[in-house]
Amino acid sequence: MKRTTLDLWVGFFVAIGLAALVFLALKVGNLTESSHGPSYTLQASFGNIGGLKVRAPVKSAGVVVGRVASIRFDPQNYVAVVTMDMDARYQFPVDTFATINTSGLLGEQYIGLEVGGDTEMLKPGAMIKKTQDAVVLEKLISQFMYNKASDAPSK
Amino acid sequence: MLDAILGSFARLGFRVTSRIQRLGNASRFLLATLLGSGTAWRRFSLIVRELYYSGVLSLIIILVSGLFVGMVLGLQGYDTLQRYGSSSALGVLVALSLVRELGPVVAALLFASRAGSAITAEIGLMRATEQLSAMEMMAVDPVARVVAPRFWAGVISMPLLAALFSAIGIFGGYLIGVVLIGVDEGSFWSQMQAAVDFRLDIVNGFIKSFVFGVIVSWIAVFEGFHAAPSAEGVSAATTRTVVTSALAILAADFILTAFMFTGA
Amino acid sequence: MPSEALVKISDLNFAYDSRPILTGINLEIPRGKLVAIMGTSGCGKTTLLRLIGGQLMASSGKVEVDGQNVGALGRSDLFKLRRRMGMLFQFGALFTDLSVYDNVAFPLRENTDLSEDLIHDLVLMKLHAVGLRGAHGLMPNELSGGMSRRVALARAIALDPMLMMYDEPFAGLDPISLAITGELIRKLNDALGASSIMVTHDVPESLKIVDYVYFMAAGKIVASGTPDDIRNSSDPFVRQFVWGEPDGPVPFHYPAPTYADEMLGARHA
Numbered sequence: 001m002k003r004t005t006l007d008l009w010v011g012f013f014v015a016i017g018l019a020a021l022v023f024l025a026l027k028v029g030n031l032t033e034s035s036h037g038p039s040y041t042l043q044a045s046f047g048n049i050g051g052l053k054v055r056a057p058v059k060s061a062g063v064v065v066g067r068v069a070s071i072r073f074d075p076q077n078y079v080a081v082v083t084m085d086m087d088a089r090y091q092f093p094v095d096t097f098a099t100i101n102t103s104g105l106l107g108e109q110y111i112g113l114e115v116g117g118d119t120e121m122l123k124p125g126a127m128i129k130k131t132q133d134a135v136v137l138e139k140l141i142s143q144f145m146y147n148k149a150s151d152a153p154s155k
Numbered sequence: 156m157l158d159a160i161l162g163s164f165a166r167l168g169f170r171v172t173s174r175i176q177r178l179g180n181a182s183r184f185l186l187a188t189l190l191g192s193g194t195a196w197r198r199f200s201l202i203v204r205e206l207y208y209s210g211v212l213s214l215i216i217i218l219v220s221g222l223f224v225g226m227v228l229g230l231q232g233y234d235t236l237q238r239y240g241s242s243s244a245l246g247v248l249v250a251l252s253l254v255r256e257l258g259p260v261v262a263a264l265l266f267a268s269r270a271g272s273a274i275t276a277e278i279g280l281m282r283a284t285e286q287l288s289a290m291e292m293m294a295v296d297p298v299a300r301v302v303a304p305r306f307w308a309g310v311i312s313m314p315l316l317a318a319l320f321s322a323i324g325i326f327g328g329y330l331i332g333v334v335l336i337g338v339d340e341g342s343f344w345s346q347m348q349a350a351v352d353f354r355l356d357i358v359n360g361f362i363k364s365f366v367f368g369v370i371v372s373w374i375a376v377f378e379g380f381h382a383a384p385s386a387e388g389v390s391a392a393t394t395r396t397v398v399t400s401a402l403a404i405l406a407a408d409f410i411l412t413a414f415m416f417t418g419a
Numbered sequence: 420m421p422s423e424a425l426v427k428i429s430d431l432n433f434a435y436d437s438r439p440i441l442t443g444i445n446l447e448i449p450r451g452k453l454v455a456i457m458g459t460s461g462c463g464k465t466t467l468l469r470l471i472g473g474q475l476m477a478s479s480g481k482v483e484v485d486g487q488n489v490g491a492l493g494r495s496d497l498f499k500l501r502r503r504m505g506m507l508f509q510f511g512a513l514f515t516d517l518s519v520y521d522n523v524a525f526p527l528r529e530n531t532d533l534s535e536d537l538i539h540d541l542v543l544m545k546l547h548a549v550g551l552r553g554a555h556g557l558m559p560n561e562l563s564g565g566m567s568r569r570v571a572l573a574r575a576i577a578l579d580p581m582l583m584m585y586d587e588p589f590a591g592l593d594p595i596s597l598a599i600t601g602e603l604i605r606k607l608n609d610a611l612g613a614s615s616i617m618v619t620h621d622v623p624e625s626l627k628i629v630d631y632v633y634f635m636a637a638g639k640i641v642a643s644g645t646p647d648d649i650r651n652s653s654d655p656f657v658r659q660f661v662w663g664e665p666d667g668p669v670p671f672h673y674p675a676p677t678y679a680d681e682m683l684g685a686r687h688a
Binding site: 003006007009010012013014016017018020021023024025027 | 200203204206207210211214254311312314315316318319321322323344348353357361
C-alpha cells in the first residue's frame with residue numbers, strides 16, 4: 001500500500017465521517033433552532049402547571065419564542081413560579097396572557113402566549129399577570145359528571 | 156470435605172483478586188500509552204497508517220450493518236406505530252434509536268470484532284515473534300511506537316464510524332418508511348427535526364461513541380501487548396478482546412445512559 | 420577508567436515468581452573477545468542475555484556493562500546504553516510489515532538524525548557485509564530462515580555496537596548457512612572491535628570461532644575455558660555435552676519411581 005494511496009483513503013474516511021456528523025447535527029437534530037442568542041427572562045405564576053417540564057417551549061402564534069428555564073414552588077402564595085428564557089428579538093405587551101397548553105391530545109405541555117393590545121412592553125424579569133392553569137383531566141371529568149348530575153333532576 | 160469448600164473459596168478469591176490485579180495492570184498500561192503518545196502525534200504518519208487499517212477497513216461492515224439496522228427499524232417501527240395511528244412519527248423513532256443507542260453501541264461492537272481483534276492479533280504476534288523485544292533492544296519504546304498510534308487511531312475512528320452508522324441507518328429507515336411503505340416524507344423529516352435535540356441526543360451520542368472508542372482501543376492494545384508469546388496465547392488474547400470489549404461497552408452504555416437521559 | 424572486561428557479572432541471582440533461574444553467576448566478557456555461553460535447554464542462558472540488556476532486573480548481584488550498573492540505570496540512560504548494543508534474536512525478529520531495507524534502516528532512522536542519503540549508503544553497506552545487498556527490496560516473508568537471520572544481523576550492527584549478543588544463532592540452519600553465520604559472527608566481532616556473547620548449544624560450530632566458553636547447567640556456571648581446554652576437559656558434564664553422550668551428569672531419565680515399582684505395583688494394589 002503506497003503512502004499516498006493510504007493517505008487518500010484515510011482522508012476520505014475522515015471526510016465522510018465528519019460529513020455524517022454534520023448531517024446529524026443539522027438535518028436530524030435542531031441545531032439551528034436551539035439558538036443561544038441573546039435572551040431575557042420573564043416570569044409567570046400558575047395555580048397548577050400540570051405536566052409542564054423545564055426546557056418546554058414557549059410559543060406565541062404557534063412559533064417557539066422561548067424556553068422554560070426553571071420551575072419553583074412559592075411557599076408564601078402556594079403557586080408555581082415559572083421562569084422563561086425569551087428570545088430577545090421578540091417583546092411582549094404587559095397584558096399578555098400565559099396559558100399552559102397541550103400539543104395534541106396527549107402530547108407534551110408548553111406555554112402559550114396570547115397578546116393583548118397594550119403598548120407598554122414587559123421588561124426583563126417582569127411577571128406576567130394574566131395566567132391560566134393547565135387543564136387537569138380529572139377536574140374536567142368531575143366537572144362533566146357534576147354538570148350531568150345537576151342536569152338530571154331538573155328534567 | 157471442608158478442604159474442598161475452603162479450596163473453592165480460595166480459588167474464587169484468587170480469581171477475583173487476579174482480575175482486579177489485571178485491571179490495575181491495564182490502568183498502568185493505559186497511563187504508559189498516554190504518556191508515550193507524544194511520539195505518535197509528532198510522527199502523525201504512524202497514526203494515519205493505523206487509521207487506514209482500523210477505520211477505513213471497517214467502513215464496509217459499518218455501512219452495510221447500519222443500512223440493515225436502519226431498514227429493520229423502519230419495518231418494525233412502522234408496524235408498531237401504525238397501530239396507534241402515529242406512523243408519521245417513524246422518523247423520530249428511527250433517528251432517536253440510532254443516535255442515542257444503536258449507532259454508538261452497535262458500531263462499537265462491530266469495531267471491537269473487526270478492528271479491535273485485528274489490533275490484538277497484530278501486537279500479540281509481534282510479541283510472540285520477539286519483534287517488541289527487538290525494538291526495545293534497539294532503544295525504541297514499543298509502547299510509543301507500536302501501541303500508542305493504534306490506540307489513538309481507534310479513539311479517532313470510533314465517533315466517525317458511529318456517526319456514519321447512524322446517518323446511513325436513518326437513510327435506511329427513510330428508504331423503507333417513505334420510499335417503500337409510503338409514510339409522508341415531510342412529516343418523517345420535520346417530526347424528526349423537532350424531536351431530536353442537538354445537545355441532548357447528538358452530543359450525548361457522540362460522547363458515548365468517544366468513550367466506547369477509548370474502551371475498545373484500550374482493551375485491544377492491552378490484550379495484544381500482554382498476550383502469551385505463542386500461537387495459543389495470541390488466539391486467546393484475540394478472543395478476550397472481543398468478549399471483554401462487548402461486556403465493557405454494554406456496561407458503559409448503561410452507566411452513560413443513566414447519567415444522560417434521566418430527569419428531563 | 421575503562422576496565423578490561425566489557426561485561427562483568429558478579430554474584431547474580433535471578434528468580435521468576437520465586438522459582439530460581441540463575442544462582443550465583445560470576446562471569447566476565449573481555450573487550451574484543453567472542454565468548455560462548457553453552458548449556459542444555461532451559462538452563463537460563465537466554466535469561467542471562469536479557470539481564471545484560473536490561474530487559475530483566477536481577478534479584479540480587481550486579482550486571483555491569485562498560486562500567487555501568489545496568490540494573491541501576493534510569494530509562495534514558497538505559498536507552499543510551501542499548502544504542503551501543505546489538506542483539507540478534509533467535510529467529511531474526513524482523514518487522515514483518517517493513518521491507519529488508521526499512522528493517523536495517525530502522526535503528527538508524529529512530530536513533531540518529533542522519534539524512535536519507537547517508538542512511539541509504541549505511542544500509543547497503545551493512546547488507547553487503549552479510550551478503551544480502553541485492554535483497555534490500557524484499558519483504559521478510561519472502562526470505563528463507565538463514566536469510567532473515569542475516570538481515571537481522573545487518574540490522575543489529577547498524578549502529579556499530581560495542582557489544583553484540585546472539586541468542587541461538589545456529590538454531591535450525593542448514594550446513595551452508597551454519598558456516599556462513601559462524602564466519603560472519605567472527606568477522607564482525609573483529610571488524611567492529613566489539614565484544615560478542617553467543618548463547619548456543621551448537622558445539623562444533625562454536626568451538627571453531629570463539630575465544631572463551633562458559634558452561635551452564637541448572638542456572639549455575641559449571642565449567643569454563645578456552646576451546647582447547649574444553650576439548651581436553653575431564654569434567655564429566657563438559658565431556659557429556661561436547662561429545663554428545665546421551666547419559667551422564669545430565670540424566671537421560673526424567674525423575675520417576677523405579678521401573679519395577681511402576682510396572683508391577685499396579686497389580687499389587
